[in-house]
Amino acid sequence: LPAAVPLALSGGATAHVAALAAGCRDAGLAVRVFAPAGMSALFGAGIALEPTRIGDRPRPASDAAEIARLGRKLRTWRPAIVHAHGVRSGAFAALALLSWRRGGRPWLVVTVHNAPSGGIYARAVFRVLERLCAWRADEVLAASPELAARMRAAGATSVSTFEVAAPAAAPPTDEEVAKARADIGANGRPVVLGVGRLAPQKGFDVLVAAAARWRERARAPLTVIAGEGPQAAELHRLASHAGADVLLLGRRDDVPALLAVADVVAVPSRWEARALVVQEAMRAGRPLVATRAGATPELTGEDGAVLIDADDPVALAAAVTQVLDDPHLAAALAAAAVARSATFPTEAAALEAVLALYRRLCDASAGWPS
Numbered sequence: 187l188p189a190a191v192p193l194a195l196s197g198g199a200t201a202h203v204a205a206l207a208a209g210c211r212d213a214g215l216a217v218r219v220f221a222p223a224g225m226s227a228l229f230g231a232g233i234a235l236e237p238t239r240i241g242d243r244p245r246p247a248s249d250a251a252e253i254a255r256l257g258r259k260l261r262t263w264r265p266a267i268v269h270a271h272g273v274r275s276g277a278f279a280a281l282a283l284l285s286w287r288r289g290g291r292p293w294l295v296v297t298v299h300n301a302p303s304g305g306i307y308a309r310a311v312f313r314v315l316e317r318l319c320a321w322r323a324d325e326v327l328a329a330s331p332e333l334a335a336r337m338r339a340a341g342a343t344s345v346s347t348f349e350v351a352a353p354a355a356a357p358p359t360d361e362e363v364a365k366a367r368a369d370i371g372a373n374g375r376p377v378v379l380g381v382g383r384l385a386p387q388k389g390f391d392v393l394v395a396a397a398a399r400w401r402e403r404a405r406a407p408l409t410v411i412a413g414e415g416p417q418a419a420e421l422h423r424l425a426s427h428a429g430a431d432v433l434l435l436g437r438r439d440d441v442p443a444l445l446a447v448a449d450v451v452a453v454p455s456r457w458e459a460r461a462l463v464v465q466e467a468m469r470a471g472r473p474l475v476a477t478r479a480g481a482t483p484e485l486t487g488e489d490g491a492v493l494i495d496a497d498d499p500v501a502l503a504a505a506v507t508q509v510l511d512d513p514h515l516a517a518a519l520a521a522a523a524v525a526r527s528a529t530f531p532t533e534a535a536a537l538e539a540v541l542a543l544y545r546r547l548c549d550a551s552a553g554w555p556s
Contacts, residue, residue, distance in 0.1 A: 189216040189265040190544065191292075193240070193275040199299045201462060202350045202536075203271050204228045209537035215544075218263065220256065240275055249278075257282035260292070267544055269295040273315040280322035293547045296323040297348060298333045301457050301480070303387040316340045325543060329459035330481035351536045352465035358443040366443035370433065376407040376510050379448035379472075381441055381463045382455075384415030384434075389454035389477065391417070391424055395499035396454075398428035400507055406431060407449070407510065412438040445470040450509050450516075455479045456496045464491075465530055468523035473516040475505045485530075489522040 190210045192203045203219065210217045211232045219229055223237035236259060239252050260268065260282060268283065270276040276296035283291045296319045302312035320326065320342035327348035328334035334347050358366075370377060378397070382388040390411055397409040411421070412435045425432040438444060441463075445451065451467040453476035458464070460481050467474050474491035476482050483493060492509060494501040509516050 189218070189263065189267070191218050191220060191260070191263075191265045191268045193220045193238070193268070193270040193279055199271045199297075199350075200225065200228060201353050202297075202299075205353055205533050206269075206537060206540060207233050209533075210541070213537075213541055216265075218265070220259075240278055253278055253281045257285065261286075265292050266548055267295060268292045269297070269540075270319075271297045272299055273312060273319050276319035276323060277315040280318050283322070293324045294322060295325045295327065295543065295547075297327040297329065298337055299329045299350070299459055300387070301333060301336065301459075303385075303457060313340075324547065327540075327543075330484075332480060333459060348539065349531050349536065350460045350462070351531045351533045352462045352469070353533055355442045355466070355469075358440070358446050362440055362443040363446045366440055367447050369435070370408065370410055370444075370447060372408045372410075372447075375405055376449040377447055378407045378409045378450050378452055378506055379444055380409070380411040380413075380452050380454070381438075381444065381466075382413050382453075382461075384411070384413050384417040384421060386417060387456055387458075388413075388415075389456045389496060390421055392454045392497060392499050392502060393452055394421055394424045394428060394430050394432055396452075396503040396506065397425070397430035397432050399499065399503040401429060401431055403507070407506070408433060409452075410435060410444070410448075412436070412441065412444055441466060442470065445472050448472055450475055450506050452502065452506060453477065453482065454496070454502055455482070458482050460485065465527065468527040469530075471520040471524045473509045473519040474523060475502065475509060485526070486523070487526055489518070490526045491519060491523065 192207050207217050207219050207229055218234045218236055220236045220238040229235055256278060268279050270279040279294055302309040317340045320337055320340035326337045326342045326345045328337055328345060329350050331347055334345050337345050380390055380393050400407055409432045414437045445467055451472045451474050453464055455477055456479060458480040464482055464485050468490055476491045476493060477496040478493045479496050492505045494505050
């Protein structure tokens, strides 16, 4: 059977890549994952991990060396399909395959998980990478209709929307919930939970600013953020400067238990595609406050969350305290979220869609792409 090479990024896409790699292995494909060395624990038996340095920002000299090394690895292994996740991974793969002779290279599939964020320079670089992926990818999968439209505008000719499903998770045990509660140490105070990569896109600086606004309440909520990323030190600094009671837990593998402890889940993102934490919170029946960013309103509808505009700590604070103060509203949000989450696609359906794409490419009568 043909081999597949998922190239992985950090963040929410990681869980999707891990599930995809495992599903391909179970379907009988030979799988190798090119990803940072620290991600090896996410991939199980039968999946080879090739440590690869694909950073979150351009580093011309090291990037060029990594692209050349990736090209050599791919020539040695000669996979039928290279499936890259994220525009930086897609650009790396496109450049690594650029010198392959006409008609001899693997099929290149790129899944786009995110829109650009950051300043003018970062957005300009992202746009260049998008165009490179659009130019070289044989198939582009987009995690939201908005991303699909961006890639068509960039010149991609074969684009489809791909719904990234949150991994299925068993309900947490009483012991797991008790441990999460002890780690948080809220001592009976309400818990406002944020989960995600600590990066500007996720808007946790806005959550910290909102937390400063509710610190004078009689039962001031404890704001808890689980995740790691480049903004960790900045968030510590912001919370200290604002006098906000914020606990940064770092990376956690017990999100279901953390959700069980949370009174409100806050998703203050500036942009999202199909956020895994939104899906997880809705399945767990937790009251949710989220921004109208990306595809989040499509997931929650108007009844599965309190939706606010991004970059508005005043609105975020008001929405969170409204939910905390109104048990009937919290219960209605939870019930609507559970009902809507029953319609979400499963990981199995997402895997079968990707495998069908692989089969279509490899069975194409025209043979290898030019």
